[in-house]
Amino acid sequence: MFTDVEGFTAIAESMPADVLMRQLTDYFNLATRVFARHGGVIxxxxxxxxxxxxxxxxxxxxxxxxxxxxxLELHAEMTELNRRWQAEGLQPFRTRIGMHTGIVIAGVLGSSDRLSYTALGDVINAASRIEGTNKQLGTRTLMSEATFEGLGGRLATRRIEEQIELRGRQTRMVLYELLEVEHQPR
Structure with missing residues (x-):
């Protein structure tokens, strides 16, 4: 999964760095808690x-x-955080998400001076490109067909009608939008 704050460059340009840092910290703390509750590792x-x-x-x-x-939980919790921020006169953050499923290589990578745990592979690149496609489609959460199939119809989705060409990739992909509805099935 990749996330991105829509219009972040314009938001950053419009406020002092210390205020922006406070908002990003709030956002990252919220997102970290949500992802951890669902087994995600940042x-x-x-x-x-x-x-x-x-x-x-x-x-x-x-x-x-x-x-x-x-x-879905991140979007719901961001709605509440954005209400609080707007009451304080701050800009809201609208999060876009892209997801793809597949086999990756995960492990420690880097130089002899600096190492970090990460994952590599086409799946990672595709997930990043899927997230970026939200901008052109005006959507908030997109997933690949592989992720959709793993979901097994348990949450509301909408198939994007045409196969999408992702930036930098030769093959087109079928994408699905994860829909935010009040009463998702469990």
Whole structure:
């Protein structure tokens, strides 16, 4: 999973750095709690974005459902946080999410001076590109067909009617939007 705050560059430009840092810290703390509740492991923070793994470093049954449930919970909790921020005169954050399922290589990578745990592979690149596709489609949460299949119809989704060409990739993908409805089936 990759997350991104929509319009973050404009938000950052419009406020003092200390206020922006406070908001990002609040957002990251909230997201970290949500992801952990659903078995997600944060790989890294990248500016305003987050890379999250389900099923690494250890196998996790039902990873697709857990990631989708975390996405829905993050959006719901962000609605509350945004209300508080707006009452304080601060800009809201609208989070976009992209998810893909598959086999990756996960482990410690880096140089002899600096190492970090991460995951690599086409699945990671595709998930990042799927997240970015939200911008062109005006959606908040997109997933690959592989993630959709792992979800098993337990949450409301909408198939994107045309196969999407993801930036930098040669093959098109079928994508699904995870829908935010009040009473999702369990």
């Amino acid at each position: 790989d890294k923070f990248m500016g305003d974005g987050i890379m999250v793994l389900w099923g690494a470093p250890t196998d996790l049954p039902d990873a697709e459902y857990r990631a989708c449930a975390a996405s």
